[in-house]
Amino acid sequence: MEKLLTYFGNIGFKGADLKKIVDSFSLQAFEKNDFVVEYGKTSKHIGFINSGLFQYYILKDGEERTHYINIENTWFASLLSFISETPALENFRALTNGSIYLISKPSLKKLVSEVPGFNAFYIGLLEQSICGIDASRIDLILLTAEERYLKMLTSDPELLQQIPLQYLASMLGVTPRHLSRIRNSIR
Amino acid sequence: MEKLLTYFGNIGFKGADLKKIVDSFSLQAFEKNDFVVEYGKTSKHIGFINSGLFQYYILKDGEERTHYINIENTWFASLLSFISETPALENFRALTNGSIYLISKPSLKKLVSEVPGFNAFYIGLLEQSICGIDASRIDLILLTAEERYLKMLTSDPELLQQIPLQYLASMLGVTPRHLSRIRNSIR
DNA sequence: TGCATTTCTGGACATTTGTCCAGTAGAAGC
DNA sequence: GCTTCTACTGGACAAATGTCCAGAAATGCA
Secondary structure, X not given: OHHHHHHHHHOOOOHHHHHHHHHOOEEEEEOOOOEEEOOOOEOOEEEEEXXXXXXXXXXXXXXXXXXXXXXXXOEEEOHHHHHHOOEOOOEEEEOOOEEEEEEEHHHHHHHHHHOOOHXXXXXXXXXXXXXXXXXXXXXXXXXXXXXXXXXXXXXXXXXXXXXXXXXXXXXXXXXHHHHHHHHXXXX | OHHHHHHHHHOOOOHHHHHHHHHOOEEEEEOOOOEEEOOOOEOOEEEEEEEOOEEEEEEEOOEEEEEEEEOOOOEEEOHHHHHXXXXXXOEEEEOOOEEEEEEEHHHHHXXXXXXXXXXXXXXXXXXXXXXXXXXXXXXXXXXXXXXXXXXXXXXXHHHHHHOOHHHHHHHHOOOHHHHHHHHHXXX
């Protein structure tokens, strides 16, 4: 659990509190194509990606539509399902072999109420999520697909290198065919 | 401050705590076209709309692009600016005369740390915001403009009645011209 | 009531994006 | 080394959406 120790250590947790936090997580391995969250089932965990590439997608008219991809060292949550405790409307699946530090909702709530400062950490996590999701939503309204692609080129260069273009296209809200056109036109 | 008393009373706050909460807000009146949050200035408050209609928009190539509208009895926040204490990238402006119960960030943080249960209230508010924003973002990727309009018809009928169509179109990510086509085609 | 302003609609045409598909290149397995 | 699979590209055409604009309808105000 070294990565978690470092992570929470770096943001100021120590001693017994740090141990309590890290012990609340369990490291689970996933093989390519394994589901972390499956459509129709309630998502009971959030987690921190230790390694691998994980994809959110929704089936629409029988087709996979990717709406987000998580890479190493980021937090993931099927928030709607996790928060409201309703069946997930999306799938969250491993695109490669990898592993995730998972924590259950009861454990999370326990840390929030029992560990001083964890409360602030969770609020910070939510606040950051909001900033990220909101910015992405606004971009979808305000920018053209090409502008969104150019923005991604500079803001998430590591995504571009790790993720097959078909998934990127889906995240940008266009077809792979059109992304190919965009990439061709900006040369 | 009746509306706030009722609101926080209904979710379980009482006595001195309730008074402390309500006293942290101030009711501010806005006239049509007044700015609540202005581009380039840091947003230092969040608030609960007492009355009126308020519009988030961004200027792009000299044009107003609405990305959200708040109606009565909803919470508003220029979250990115408020949370990260950076200049706002958007404007938030009164579309009609109205008033908002405002609370500053220091007061909010004070309530979170001093009033039992307010912490949970603020977390709940953030969680709900995430669910709403995330659902909206996913719709922008997965649904066509027509599907988004149909969804809005059933999920937010009150918006349809109060908001001029040009703003709705902008929220849906299409031009008024195209929204007119959509409305025509579903009859 | 009547004029001015704003909002909404829809025609004509341009641009963007999607669909379908075939071809190429590289990676993976036997 | 050969086959198979997957990712990526791009042509041809169709559908969706934008632009520009003018007229109709609704609203606000004197």
